[in-house]
Amino acid sequence: xxxxxxxxxxxRLLLGATTVVGAVGAVGVAVPFVASWQPSARARAAGAPVxxxxxxxEPGQRMTVEWRGRPVWVVRRTPDMIERTENLDxxxxxxxxxxxxxxxxxxxxxxxxxxxxxxxxxxxxTHLGCSPLxxxxxxxxxxxxxxGGYFCPCHGSYxxxxxxxxxxxxxxxxxxxxxxxxxxxxxxxxxxxxEAA
Numbered sequence: 001x002x003x004x005x006x007x008x009x010x011x012r013l014l015l016g017a018t019t020v021v022g023a024v025g026a027v028g029v030a031v032p033f034v035a036s037w038q039p040s041a042r043a044r045a046a047g048a049p050v051x052x053x054x055x056x057x058e059p060g061q062r063m064t065v066e067w068r069g070r071p072v073w074v075v076r077r078t079p080d081m082i083e084r085t086e087n088l089d090x091x092x093x094x095x096x097x098x099x100x101x102x103x104x105x106x107x108x109x110x111x112x113x114x115x116x117x118x119x120x121x122x123x124x125x126t127h128l129g130c131s132p133l134x135x136x137x138x139x140x141x142x143x144x145x146x147x148g149g150y151f152c153p154c155h156g157s158y159x160x161x162x163x164x165x166x167x168x169x170x171x172x173x174x175x176x177x178x179x180x181x182x183x184x185x186x187x188x189x190x191x192x193x194x195e196a197a
Contacts, residue, residue, distance in 0.1 A: 049191035051183065054118065062134050064123065067190045071123040071131065072178055074188060077116070077161060081136060084147045085161045086110050094165045095174055102126075102163075103177035106194055112162040112177055120180050120188060121163040123150075126173040130154040136161065150175070 052065045052074055059078040064071050077085070088110070090096035096110070103112055113119050125132050132150035135141045141151045143158060150159040158166040163175030181194040 047191070049189050052188045052190065053186055054188055055186035059117075060136060062136075065190060067122075067178060072190050073119070073121050073123045073134070075119040075121075075134075075136075075161070077111075077119055081148060081161050082111065082116050084138070088147050088160055092166055093160070094167045094169075094172075096164060098164065098174055100173050102174045104179050104193060107177050110162060110164075112164070112174075114180065114182060114194065118188065119162060120177060120190065122176040122178055124176070125152040125154070125157055125171055126165065126175065127152065127155055127157050127169075127171040132157070132159060132175075 047068055050065055050067050050072075052063065052072075054063070054074060054076065057063055057074065057076045059076050060081065062073050062075045064073055066072070075081075088096075090110075098107075098112060107113065111119070123131050130152050132152040135146075135151050136148040138146055138148055140146065140148065141158070146158075147160055149161045150163065152158075152171065155170045157169040157171035159171070159175055160166070163177065165171045165174050178190055179193045180188055180190045181192055183189050
């Protein structure tokens, strides 16, 4: 059989070089394509847990942190605020035992919190997404026997100091409690469950 002037060594070299360049090109195209499936840094940051140092939060005060683009209220309740919340007549509330899934499973009881002293709520009304006003004192709102809590002036919804909604108001659900945990005594990590720690 004649080789017809073809240099087989050169042919193998060109074939090998073409294969290597093609493979490198395919990887070069595939890496950005596969990387585009991953969430952006901005998207990861939007869902990432946030830490709040509550060491300087005085009893009765509220601070706001942002998590997933929403305001999260952290209130350090006074003993009086805790007593008023625990002793509130459940018949005045639409969902006093928090039967609707507006909080993680480990949040139970009338205080709806990990520690009685601290309330952690997403500060968005469950009616139309307004931001209720913090009115912690009994005389802060024109309502008979107001125990303190949150008042949404947009449409007249009322919530107690644990975010439980009163009966016969436009808001259908209690304020949401986000997943959170304590990191020591002075830091609350919002967006991370206790079990994840």
